[in-house]
Amino acid sequence: MDKNAVIYIAGHRGMVGSAIYRKLKKEGYNRIITRSSAALDLRDQESVGQFFAKEKPEYVFLAAAKVGGIVANNTYRAEFLYDNLVIQNNVIHQSYVNGVTKLMFLGSSCIYPKLAPQPLKETYLLTGLLEPTNEPYAIAKIAGIKLCEAYRDQYGCNFISVMPTNLYGEGDNYHREHSHVLPALIRKIHEAKVNDYPSVSVWGSGEPKREFLYADDLADACYFLMTHYDEKEPVNIGTGEDLSIKELALLICRVIGFKGDLIFDQSKPDGTPRKLMDVSKLHALGWKHQTILKKGVTKAYLDFLESTQALRYAQ
Template structure:
């Protein structure tokens, strides 16, 4: 991409979008387009059509999405499937109508079958049943992948799709009702420390294994792929290394300085037993993650204390 190219980041205030903005600015891109929800409702087809006709972006990072953890996905499946389908459909279609040179669609490792062989290869897509607690979200993301591939096939576009693992970092969602496990644990453990609580309760058995990627690493990988990859094959992004939720909770306890117990509520679901991305394909393209999990946890806990606590 030319440094003065018109680059649109959809979802620029979110966890991924804000990291993309940081990375693009750091790399010297000078013509970055964005719009708040008040300025542009991505669910509104005509509003998106008007935006693309006016702004004519040359490159599009589709990071806008409705996301959440097990609780949110279980309680609001209609919201997750409708909003994600509408956003991606509008943006992908109008990127094509406006003649965008390239688009990068951000999916999720949640798209893969619940019992996919570990670590999960890109070829596992649509080979088995989805995890039932987030199937609405997963189906919406799969539709986005297929839409990118279909436009490539029919119109010769260069729309690529990436599947990041579990993400964390600055601008994460720390709302206990809608957040993913890592930010939820940071908030829970920090509040238990401040309140002098004797224990923190965590959903599930603690045995579930997850992989976590610092979001600035993801942004760096996305920029690398936007500049170096054109194929329709989806690309996993991650570290390739997993950690149990029990160990994650203990690491967060150590980083926050909390001295209480971690108790697991076995009546609550674990979700997928193990979920780790096979990142050998991305490695072969020449990119690998740089931020170690403990280093990343320290960074995000510092950000949480500096940016979130004043909101309470």
């Protein structure tokens, strides 16, 4: 990408979009277009069309999405399917109509079958049933991948798709019920420490294994692929390393300094037993993550402490 290229980041206020924004600014890109959801509702087809016709971005990072943890996914099933389908349809179609040079669609590791072999290879897509609790979100993301492929096949568009693993980092969502597991644990364990609680309740058995990637590492990988990858097939982005939810909770306890007990609430759903990405394709292209989990969790906790959320959540 030329340093003077006009770049649109859809979803720049989210954890992923804001990390991509920081990365591009660091690399010297200054013609970056952003719009808040209040200024541009990506679900509004006419508004998105007018925006693209006026701004004429050359490159698009499609990081806008309705996201949440296992409870949010399972509760707001219609919204997670409808909103994500409409957002990506509008942005991808208008990128074609307005001659965008290259678009990157950010999917999710939840696109893979619940019981697919581990680690998850890109070729496992659509080979089995999805995890029921986040099926609507996964179907929307699969549709986004296929839409990029279809526009490439029919119109020759250079639209690529990347599949990030579980993410965490600066600007994460720490909502009590609608956040992902790592930020949810940061909040719970922080509250337990400041309120001197004897224990913390952790959803599920603690046995499922998950992989976690620091958001700024994802942004670095996205920039690398935007400048080095032009193929149809999706690319996994992750660390290639995982640990159990129990091990994660214990790590967060050590980072925060909480000495109490962990109580695993098995009445809550576990979700997929294991979800580890095969990142051999990404490694072969020449990219590998830099932030080890303990360092990343420490940085995420410091970001949480600096946010107004931490003060509110401690009450």
